Structure formats: C-alpha cells, structure tokens
Amino acid sequence: MTIIIENKTKKYPATKYQKAIYDLYLKDKNKGHIFKSFKINKQTNIEKLINGLQKVFERHDILKNRFIPMEYKGEIRLFGVLDEKCVFTIESYTEENISNFQRPFDLSQAPLIRIGLIKDKVLLLDVHRIIADEISVAILYQELMTFLENNSFPTLPAQFRDYVLPSENNSLLSTFKEKLKFLKQIFHNQDYNVLTLPKCKDSLELKEDYPLWDHYEIKVVGNDNGFCHQLIQSSPCQLKAYFLSIYGFVMSKYSHQDIIYTTLLNSYHNCYETENLVGPLVDYELFLIKLTDHNKPLQFYIEKMKELLEWYESNKIGSYEEGLNSLNLIPCNNAIIVELEETSSTISVKNKPLVEDKDNSIQQELFMEPWWNSFNLVFRIQVQKGVISLHLHYRRKEFDSYVIQSILESYQEVLLHFDNYHQPIKDIPYIVEKEKIKY
16 A cells, blocks of 8 residues: 655646646637536535535645646646635526536636535536546545535545655655656667558548548447457456557557557546545556567467556556656557446435436536547547447548548457467458458
C-alpha cells in the first residue's frame, strides 16, 4: 500500500487529458459538461441535504480548482490552481426557468461545479469534465448518500494534485522516478516511428463540409464463440494483453512495421489508492508493441504484453508528462481504449434520498472525447454484457476508409481464431477469406 503525504502546493500542471479538455473548451465553451438530475425523496431532510452537499464540496480540493495558463520554463503551460476563497452556492429554479441552469463555465473562475434545486423535488448537477469524470460524479453521489444515512464519510486517501505532482514529501516520487527510468529503457535505441498505413485513396473525394472523423464498428457476441466467452471471464490485465497484442499484430501487417508505437488510455479509478478520489483520473500510457521475431507465436507476445501491463498497473500512480517531455518522444498518432464492464457499487441507503432522473428535461451533451484532438486513429474496445464491441475511429483525410474497414475485419478474424495463437505470427491468417488483398 502506498503511504501518501499531503502535497501542500496550491497549483499543479494540468494533465494531458485536462489540457485536451481545455483546448475543446476554447473552441466551444458550451462543451465539456456533465449534467445530472435527481428526484428528491419526500422523506429527505432538505436542510441536511444542503449541509451534506457543502461538506462534500469542502472535502475535495479539485472541486475548488480553476485553470490558468502560466509561463513555466520558458513556455506557456496550463495549471490547475486551488482557490480556497471560492464560494459554493446552491441555486434555486422553477420548472419554467430550468433552462437557465445550463450555461458555460468560466474555467478561470472556481468553482466549476454548479448545484440547483427545484423546490424540494429535484436536485440539478452541472460539473465540468476538467475537474471530474462520470466515475467521480458517482463517488460524490455515494459520499452524499453515506452522509445522509450515517453522518460520516469514507476516508479520503489524498487530493487529485497528489497524483499529478509528486513532491519530495510524497512517497509517490519514487514511483514517478522508477516509471521514467523504465520508459527510458523501453524507448532507448528503438527504431520506432509513427504508425503508417496505406495512403488515403478517398480523401480527394471529400467535400469541405464532410465530417472530419468517421468510424466502423463490429460486435462480437461472446456466446457465439466459446473462446470469446472464456476471454470475457479473464482478468482485466489478461483481457488488455489479448486486445493490445492483437492490435499490434494486425497493425504490423497493414503498416509493415515490426514495432507499433501506440498509446493506451488508462483510468486510475480502479486502483486501490484512488478508490475514493475525485478527478479526471485518465492518463496516456505510451507503448511499443514489438513483434520483431516472426517465428514466435502470438501467445508469446500476449504473455509479454501481460507482464508489461502488470508493471504499468503497479506503477500508474502519478502523472509523468513532465518526464515524457524530457524523453523527447515523437508524438503518437494512434491510441487504444479498452472499456471493461465494471460491477456497479451498491449503496446501502434505504429509500435513497436522491434517485437519478434519466428522463429529465436537462439536455444531455453529446460529448466529443478529448482524444479527438490528440490522435488520427483511435481503436476502442468495449466489453459489455457478453458482447465485445470493436470501434475504429479515424480522420477521413488521413486514412482510406476501405483500409480501415479491412483492419477492423482482420482484428475480428484474429480474435475469433484463437487456435492460431500458438502458430508463428508469420503464419497466422488475418485477411478475411472473401477478400484476400495484400497490403
């Protein structure tokens, strides 16, 4: 268990994810909101509810953060700054003026969370994604429910900035340094480059108003394939090892590159030390998927990937973007996201004082993920209720749609034919039989 010593600084460099959110905000100040509406139980003590909301706000410094560009080492960097003087207020609304609740935040002013009440019937929540994600909102909700039931709160492990900015008084510093050392070993003297796929053939046909991004999707039902059903039951680390290794294998075939340079978007929320931590705990883990020996079976590379992932899992506390900059790594143009089904936490509160109203009149935002600004290609794998969904998002001007569709079909082909995993990777078929085309 990591022992955390509080970081006393009132500012920290924004994470890569927060910077991406901020860039989207600059383009459209209406974007980046999480809206929620809750029906208030008739038996709920409104005064205690308001008191609980105030206490939850006071517990988490991230809720009192504002974001300011500052000069740092000769360049302008975005910083999160704790504003201890910011005032948390609860606004009153009626059914007639509820639309006024939805309005842009000024990210230079705290707090970046807004609470509204419609009499004693409905509670409205609006929080900006630069300080919270969906899991953070669930944590805040659960804390409030626990207080209303037991007049207590769970132990708070640390503040968000403790994981972003390790200091000499923070035991995470050793983890931070070890991670940089490990990354240097991974990338040292490696002949890696950005992912290069066959040139785009249809970009010339695109009209000016055509969407910049497009995507293809394939669903693989676990019950239709014994191996997929067994795979879904694997540990999260084992699942990611399969998915990343197959991604590397397929991309190596289409790109003719033996080393695939990619980024894994990881969440900190499933880590023991961050169980009750509020904040956008998303980080970008850089990977080199090496398939240099074509006589080795795919299973060999899967096991190697599992070992690498286990190391990342045990060393993923603390942002290391400062260190990545010092390594002078070339920008990565592709990313992989693995979204595994999570068991929802249960709240023991009887007759819940607040119940989310998913049919409310609050307009939910169709949020464009911040990675759309960071990459040209994003492979998203979702595992939900026995179904593996494969999504390949790509910039239309960078890649050919036919190639993208073929890559996704090849991924499914390799995923389903697990009996080939013990063959040398040079012998594993990856082109769908109906259209065997050499790239």
